Amino acid sequence: MRNFRYYLPASDIIFGSGSLNSVGVEAKRFGKKALLVTGKSSMKRLGFLEKCVDFLKKEGLEVEHYGEVISNPTVDIVNRGARIAIEKNCDVIIGFGGGSAIDTAKNIAVVAGHFEGKDISIWEFSGAVENPRPITSKTLPVIAITSTSGTGSHVSRFAVVTNEKTREKMGILSLFICPKVSIVDIDIISCMPPSLTSKTGFDVMAHLTECLVSRRSNPITDFYCLKGVELVLEYLPRAYRNGEDLEARENMAIADTLAGWALVTSRPCLPHAMSHPVSAFYPEVDHGEALAALTCECMRFNIERGDEETVRKYCEIARIGGKNINSFTKEEALKSIDVIKELLEKIDLNVRLRDFGVKEEDFEGMVRSAFSTMRGPIEANPVDVSDRDIIELYKKSM
Ligand code: NDP
Ligand code: MN
Numbered sequence: 001m002r003n004f005r006y007y008l009p010a011s012d013i014i015f016g017s018g019s020l021n022s023v024g025v026e027a028k029r030f031g032k033k034a035l036l037v038t039g040k041s042s043m044k045r046l047g048f049l050e051k052c053v054d055f056l057k058k059e060g061l062e063v064e065h066y067g068e069v070i071s072n073p074t075v076d077i078v079n080r081g082a083r084i085a086i087e088k089n090c091d092v093i094i095g096f097g098g099g100s101a102i103d104t105a106k107n108i109a110v111v112a113g114h115f116e117g118k119d120i121s122i123w124e125f126s127g128a129v130e131n132p133r134p135i136t137s138k139t140l141p142v143i144a145i146t147s148t149s150g151t152g153s154h155v156s157r158f159a160v161v162t163n164e165k166t167r168e169k170m171g172i173l174s175l176f177i178c179p180k181v182s183i184v185d186i187d188i189i190s191c192m193p194p195s196l197t198s199k200t201g202f203d204v205m206a207h208l209t210e211c212l213v214s215r216r217s218n219p220i221t222d223f224y225c226l227k228g229v230e231l232v233l234e235y236l237p238r239a240y241r242n243g244e245d246l247e248a249r250e251n252m253a254i255a256d257t258l259a260g261w262a263l264v265t266s267r268p269c270l271p272h273a274m275s276h277p278v279s280a281f282y283p284e285v286d287h288g289e290a291l292a293a294l295t296c297e298c299m300r301f302n303i304e305r306g307d308e309e310t311v312r313k314y315c316e317i318a319r320i321g322g323k324n325i326n327s328f329t330k331e332e333a334l335k336s337i338d339v340i341k342e343l344l345e346k347i348d349l350n351v352r353l354r355d356f357g358v359k360e361e362d363f364e365g366m367v368r369s370a371f372s373t374m375r376g377p378i379e380a381n382p383v384d385v386s387d388r389d390i391i392e393l394y395k396k397s398m
Pocket of ligand 1 (some may be wrong): 288
């Protein structure tokens with residue numbers, strides 16, 4: 001038995017069909033003016049943006065809408081949103097959409113909260129700079145309304161931002177950005193088209209499998225991970241095949257929440273460390289796609305060099321996936337890769353890096369980016385990894 005430290009920051013989760021209608025009452029607790037952060041089109045097109053604004057106004061809130069978020073949001077997008085929050089004196093930042101909108105809201109809350117009269121950038125708070133500015137309780141409160149089941153961002157203390165100039169995709173990490181309230185409305189999530197369901201759903205699987213084997217794992221987090229893996233294997237293919245299968249949608253939203261808690265109390269490892277540089281160099285590659293291309297080779301690497309505990313955990317994944325496991329050996333553990341491959345087949349996400357036009361000549365730069373921005377996940381990997389290993393793994397994932 002290991003010694004460990006476990007702390008789960010509290011997000012007040014309001015879960016279920018129609019829960020968007022609680023946003024006004026919740027936001028009112030934090031002040032009078034809200035900045036509502038969304039992507040460019042989906043929430044508007046589906047009619048949820050208007051509903052959300054109405055719910056907020058009904059409770060007497062003033063609403064500023066910032067609808068400029070794109071996938072893999074950039075430093076500039078965060079800073080521009082923060083300027084609006086500062087100019088309009090917003091009291092609460094509401095991230096409404098997928099991980100990109102929620103992360104941008106969190107980052108805006110940091111920048112706006114720490115504004116003291118002269119221009120600041122979210123990048124100053126990132127671990128990529130030499131002496132990052134501390135993120136403090138001045139951070140504005142964040143409410144998350146998640147429209148995907150993927151990132152766990154609605155309950156996590158992470159936010160991702162991409163610096164286009166340095167080609168670095170970086171996690172901002174602080175307890176203060178953890179959403180105070182988290183709304184999980186299945187009616188919104190159910191509108192995801194199949195391709196988005198598969199990409200975001202596989203992100204959930206990656207969080208669970210990585211946090212399970214991570215050096216930062218602990219016996220409490222392991223429960224979330226194992227249950228989450230079971231839910232994803234059963235319900236992701238169903239949600240992919242039929243988006244209106246509400247039972248599947250609900251269980252994927254629960255798996256996403258379990259995975260978010262796993263991210264907070266353990267840490268992802270190699271696939272996440274290697275996936276960020278892919279999206280930083282090729283911004284059109286979605287996070288879930290990059291993970292799908294990388295996960296199986298990373299698993300093989302970890303199983304081949306892993307210790308007893310790591311091998312046993314991969315065996316448990318295989319067993320949950322219906323494989324017959326007779327003993328906790330490396331050979332049996334490799335069956336977990338088949339489980340993942342079969343899942344990827346079912347959700348039409350059996351992809352390789354070359355499918356996205358990734359070029360070998362970028363590998364050196366991508367490895368440097370991984371070590372500068374994702375050192376935490378690299379160190380959390382159950383097996384030591386060198387820059388050569390990462391290049392080999394990129395090659396094998398081509
Ligand atoms: P995004 O938020 O990037 O959204 C992807 C696309 O889906 C957008 O075009 C969006 O449209 C659309 N969309 C979102 N919800 C719906 C819906 N219900 N129906 C129809 N279309 C919808 O996707 P993810 O949730 O996968 O977030 C990915 C981001 O999160 C990445 O930047 C990743 O790095 C980050 N991430 C963060 C983590 C964290 O802990 N904070 C962990 C893992 C990943 P539109 O833009 O028009 O709204
Ligand atoms: Mn992820």
